[in-house]
Amino acid sequence: MSGQGHIQKPSACFCVNMRRASRAITKIYDQALAPSGLKLTQYSLLKNIDAHGPLNTSALARLLTLERTTLVRNLKLLETAGLIENSPSPDLRERQVSITDHGRQTVALAQPLWKQAQRTMRQQIGIEHLELLGHLAATLEGIAIGQDELSA
Amino acid sequence: MSGQGHIQKPSACFCVNMRRASRAITKIYDQALAPSGLKLTQYSLLKNIDAHGPLNTSALARLLTLERTTLVRNLKLLETAGLIENSPSPDLRERQVSITDHGRQTVALAQPLWKQAQRTMRQQIGIEHLELLGHLAATLEGIAIGQDELSA
DNA sequence: ATAATTTACGTGTATATACACATATCACCG
DNA sequence: CGGTGATATGTGTATATACACGTAAATTAT
Numbered sequence: 507m508s509g510q511g512h513i514q515k516p517s518a519c520f521c522v523n524m525r526r527a528s529r530a531i532t533k534i535y536d537q538a539l540a541p542s543g544l545k546l547t548q549y550s551l552l553k554n555i556d557a558h559g560p561l562n563t564s565a566l567a568r569l570l571t572l573e574r575t576t577l578v579r580n581l582k583l584l585e586t587a588g589l590i591e592n593s594p595s596p597d598l599r600e601r602q603v604s605i606t607d608h609g610r611q612t613v614a615l616a617q618p619l620w621k622q623a624q625r626t627m628r629q630q631i632g633i634e635h636l637e638l639l640g641h642l643a644a645t646l647e648g649i650a651i652g653q654d655e656l657s658a
Numbered sequence: 659m660s661g662q663g664h665i666q667k668p669s670a671c672f673c674v675n676m677r678r679a680s681r682a683i684t685k686i687y688d689q690a691l692a693p694s695g696l697k698l699t700q701y702s703l704l705k706n707i708d709a710h711g712p713l714n715t716s717a718l719a720r721l722l723t724l725e726r727t728t729l730v731r732n733l734k735l736l737e738t739a740g741l742i743e744n745s746p747s748p749d750l751r752e753r754q755v756s757i758t759d760h761g762r763q764t765v766a767l768a769q770p771l772w773k774q775a776q777r778t779m780r781q782q783i784g785i786e787h788l789e790l791l792g793h794l795a796a797t798l799e800g801i802a803i804g805q806d807e808l809s810a
Numbered sequence: 811a812t813a814a815t816t817t818a819c820g821t822g823t824a825t826a827t828a829c830a831c832a833t834a835t836c837a838c839c840g
Numbered sequence: 841c842g843g844t845g846a847t848a849t850g851t852g853t854a855t856a857t858a859c860a861c862g863t864a865a866a867t868t869a870t
Contacts, residue, residue: 514796516791516796519702520788521702521775522698522702524679524680524795525683525698527680545826546674550673570666574849575828575830575851576827578851579826580826598848599836600847630797631794639672639679642787644667646682646683649686650682681828684827697855697856725857726819727859728856730819749866750865750866751819751864751865
């Protein structure tokens with residue numbers, strides 16, 4: 507049989523399509539990163555913590571435009587895996603998140619896998635469409651935030 | 659202060675950008691649908707069950723390109739809310755999912771809210787970019803499925 | 811008719827996401 | 841100094857997602 511690979515028509519709903527696309531691309535990246543033991547979400551976090559040095563959770567949440575409490579749970583996984591540390595700070599309110607040696611090694615392992623996925627995307631989708639996504643994210647966030655700030 | 663609304667730069671990672679965009683657009687649609695008591699995911703399911711008549715879970719999963727077990731959990735919420743029914747079928751393996759009167763009423767309530775969100779998207783983003791999303795989803799699913807079928 | 815395969819279903823487990831709360835600390839003001 | 845508002849953190853709860861399993865019924869092959 508070859509009846510599996512039937513291609514679904516796009517939905518009329520832009521949000522449904524976006525979510526479908528998000529699920530699909532996540533699967534691709536997760537598969538690509540599998541040998542490293544990281545999912546895309548985790549790789550992204552780890553890479554950013556590595557790049558932007560020790561910083562607190564709220565700052566990281568703002569940097570990544572991620573809900574802070576979501577970030578807290580995601581970070582816990584990395585901490586449990588020994589990839590990051592969550593250490594106290596002079597400011598007793600906050601805690602500094604930093605990458606460990608093990609974390610750095612894992613990033614080094616995962617990075618080529620991620621780059622391969624990026625290459626695949628460029629080949630299959632094309633850079634123009636892909637670059638659109640970044641702007642689209644920012645625009646959409648602007649719309650959502652705009653609604654919030656109406657009541658501020 | 660007006661330091662909140664700072665716009666994030668796109669990530670270098672296409673998947674990260676897609677996920678950011680997906681979170682943002684979901685928030686917009688969820689907010690728009692809030693008066694109906696439905697989230698976008700639930701509205702989409704309910705609308706499709708309404709439109710494509712009674713059908714079993716696996717068929718619906720294929721129709722929506724949704725992981726079947728994900729769908730099962732999502733349907734349970736609609737069933738608990740009395741919006742759909744899950745009734746037995748002549749084929750004892752499967753169960754027929756159908757919309758209830760209450761479900762139809764809820765769709766009628768939610769639909770204008772959804773349409774308004776769609777209008778907002780068309781105004782803010784533009785139809786060309788939005789239509790791209792549908793094709794993008796299908797293309798990305800093709801890539802993922804393609805990887806699966808290499809081992810088939 | 812029996813065996814093998816396919817199809818459908820649901821659950822266990824884990825991750826990702828977000829909202830509502832509660833708490834603790836800091837900075838600033840009177 | 842004490843109060844107030846801003847800031848940082850974590851938890852409870854709920855939804856969305858997906859993979860690995862196990863089971864049951866139908867279909868197909870032998």
